[in-house]
Amino acid sequence: xxxPILELSGIHTDIAQYHILQGVDLVVPRGGVTxxxxxxxxxxxxxxxxxxxxxxxxxxxxxxxxxDITSMAxxxxxxAGIGFVPEDMGIFSDLTVEENxxxxxxxxxxxxxxxxxxxxxxxxxxxxxxxxxxxLSGGQKQMLSIARAMAEERQLYLIDEPTKGLAxxxxxxxxxxxxxxxxxxxxxxxxxxxxxxxxxxxxxxxVMDDGRIVWAGQMAELANHAALQERLMGLSMEAH
Amino acid sequence: xxxxxxxxxxxxxxxxxxxxGKKMPLLLVPILVVLGFLLIGSTSSWxxxxxxxxxxxxxxxxxxSGLTLVFGxxxxxxxGHGAFISVxxxxxxxxxxxxxxxxxxxxxxxxxxxxxxxxxxxxxATGALGWGFERVxxxxxxxxxxxxxxxxxxxxxxIEQLIQVIWGPDEIYLTxxxxxxxxxxxxxxxxxxxxxxxxVFGLALFVAMRLVLKRTKIGLIVRAGVxxxxxxxxxxxxxxxxxxxxxVAGSALAGLGGVMWGLYQEVITAGMGEEMxxxxxxxxxxxxxxxxxxxxxxxLLVGLLQNYVAFLEPKLALISNIALMTAIxxxxxxxxxxxxxxx
Numbered sequence: 001x002x003x004p005i006l007e008l009s010g011i012h013t014d015i016a017q018y019h020i021l022q023g024v025d026l027v028v029p030r031g032g033v034t035x036x037x038x039x040x041x042x043x044x045x046x047x048x049x050x051x052x053x054x055x056x057x058x059x060x061x062x063x064x065x066x067x068d069i070t071s072m073a074x075x076x077x078x079x080a081g082i083g084f085v086p087e088d089m090g091i092f093s094d095l096t097v098e099e100n101x102x103x104x105x106x107x108x109x110x111x112x113x114x115x116x117x118x119x120x121x122x123x124x125x126x127x128x129x130x131x132x133x134x135x136l137s138g139g140q141k142q143m144l145s146i147a148r149a150m151a152e153e154r155q156l157y158l159i160d161e162p163t164k165g166l167a168x169x170x171x172x173x174x175x176x177x178x179x180x181x182x183x184x185x186x187x188x189x190x191x192x193x194x195x196x197x198x199x200x201x202x203x204x205x206x207v208m209d210d211g212r213i214v215w216a217g218q219m220a221e222l223a224n225h226a227a228l229q230e231r232l233m234g235l236s237m238e239a240h
Numbered sequence: 241x242x243x244x245x246x247x248x249x250x251x252x253x254x255x256x257x258x259x260x261g262k263k264m265p266l267l268l269v270p271i272l273v274v275l276g277f278l279l280i281g282s283t284s285s286w287x288x289x290x291x292x293x294x295x296x297x298x299x300x301x302x303x304x305s306g307l308t309l310v311f312g313x314x315x316x317x318x319x320g321h322g323a324f325i326s327v328x329x330x331x332x333x334x335x336x337x338x339x340x341x342x343x344x345x346x347x348x349x350x351x352x353x354x355x356x357x358x359x360x361x362x363x364x365a366t367g368a369l370g371w372g373f374e375r376v377x378x379x380x381x382x383x384x385x386x387x388x389x390x391x392x393x394x395x396x397x398x399i400e401q402l403i404q405v406i407w408g409p410d411e412i413y414l415t416x417x418x419x420x421x422x423x424x425x426x427x428x429x430x431x432x433x434x435x436x437x438x439x440v441f442g443l444a445l446f447v448a449m450r451l452v453l454k455r456t457k458i459g460l461i462v463r464a465g466v467x468x469x470x471x472x473x474x475x476x477x478x479x480x481x482x483x484x485x486x487x488v489a490g491s492a493l494a495g496l497g498g499v500m501w502g503l504y505q506e507v508i509t510a511g512m513g514e515e516m517x518x519x520x521x522x523x524x525x526x527x528x529x530x531x532x533x534x535x536x537x538x539x540l541l542v543g544l545l546q547n548y549v550a551f552l553e554p555k556l557a558l559i560s561n562i563a564l565m566t567a568i569x570x571x572x573x574x575x576x577x578x579x580x581x582x583x
Contacts, residue, residue: 052474078476090471092464094579103460106476148475
């Protein structure tokens with residue numbers, strides 16, 4: 001079995017006086033989609049923000065490609081190959097779509113071939129290329145947010161609730177784009193509340209509760225086991 | 241490859257009122273100029289006051305532009321910015337006094353060269369001072385507004401005292417270079433040559449700043465950083481370095497503004513920067529935190545209004561800028577063109 005792309009061991013993270021992550025142990029396999037699931041407020045977003053470095057770990061270790069990145073600053077983690085799509089999308093609303101994408105290519109000019117494939121996945125970005133990103137609809141902003149993470153070669157994508165609040169047609173576009181990314185060999189750690197999307201995309205899954213990982217295994221196993229879902233998350237995902 | 245759904249993408253449409261409202265700040269300067277013309281009555285007086293107001297506005301913009309970026313990008317309230325204005329004035333004017341052979345010569349080229357040398361000296365000195373100020377005074381208090389106010393005011397006082405130690409406690413009077421003295425007459429109005437130069441200089445700087453901010457990658461990083469610094473870092477950029485660069489550039493611009501203001505007033509004092517900070521903060525606040533365009537429009541409004549009101553009703557000139565700030569904040573509590581929300 002190949003070395004995991006990311007390993008979190010005993011991660012503790014505080015936000016102000018709150019002890020949010022209380023010893024997260026998580027292994028993200030190389031290639032494929034790992035779903036990070038759990039009820040609201042259990043620490044999923046904090047886990048992603050800790051991995052990218054927006055929150056500093058109080059203790060524990062983070063290994064990316066086998067290298068310890070625990071004390072590395074956010075820009076260095078990004079340059080090491082971690083892409084981040086935050087829950088609020090992080091769009092620079094006063095910049096145009098083009099400017100957002102130019103910024104996303106931190107190491108040099110945008111690769112035309114890569115841009116073509118992004119346009120094929122998200123045609124509205126081509127249509128509104130010169131428009132201010134703040135004027136895009138919610139779905140288009142989410143497309144831009146994911147496209148920005150795809151503007152450069154990344155080994156691991158951290159994506160936080162990409163389908164939140166989107167219309168079904170846009171959700172299918174998002175899911176399609178993430179499936180393409182997966183087929184190209186990328187590793188994705190995905191926080192997602194939409195069970196249909198989680199079931200369709202997830203290869204492995206980890207469930208959080210109270211700032212810890214309480215279950216980890218194959219997504220198919222979780223998806224087909226209503227009692228397990230009920231025990232771990234207090235609900236059946238099919239019914240959700 | 242995934243394809244987009246079969247729906248036609250829609251652009252979020254702004255209503256007519258929203259569209260006009262968004263551009264309204266751009267119309268304020270022409271509206272004020274026309275209003276000034278109607279109230280003043282005399283074309284020559286209006287023209288003189290307008291050029292004077294524009295020149296004053298440009299110099300305030302030069303001093304405020306750096307501060308608004310520091311405010312917006314770094315969330316730092318830097319009262320020490322006033323010290324950079326004073327130091328810039330003293331260094332620049334010292335350079336001009338040392339180049340009296342050039343400033344006294346009846347040659348436009350030599351005169352402008354002397355001013356440029358003074359400007360470069362002032363910008364280098366205040367840029368270096370800004371670098372030290374950021375590392376020693378500001379860096380330990382990032383994210384703590386109250387502490388920022390206390391330590392930067394402390395820094396301002398210390399630097400003002402150092403100016404008095406180095407250059408003496410008395411104000412220094414100066415005369416402008418030979419070819420920048422006097423006025424030109426246009427449409428019956430006497431317009432000081434130096435004020436015209438200040439307008440041209442300020443405009444050129446505004447255009448240059450816009451080009452850098454809009455057309456270069458570093459400009460993109462700065463604009464994006466003002467909106468969402470965390471996301472800029474998540475894309476791989478070291479925002480800490482950008483912070484320092486912007487702080488140094490903002491300090492250098494304050495120094496440039498100090499030289500220009502010193503030449504405008506023909507006298508410099510250690511406390512001149514502190515006095516200017518009231519106008520500079522008004523401009524930054526009414527322009528909208530982090531907005532260079534907002535600061536530009538705000539500075540022109542402040543300059544023009546002060547000159548018009550001083551002519552029409554001198555007693556009201558003292559409160560005209562506070563009244564302007566109050567009116568604008570009642571209309572737009574975040575300022576005219578905010579890039580970041582007030583924190």
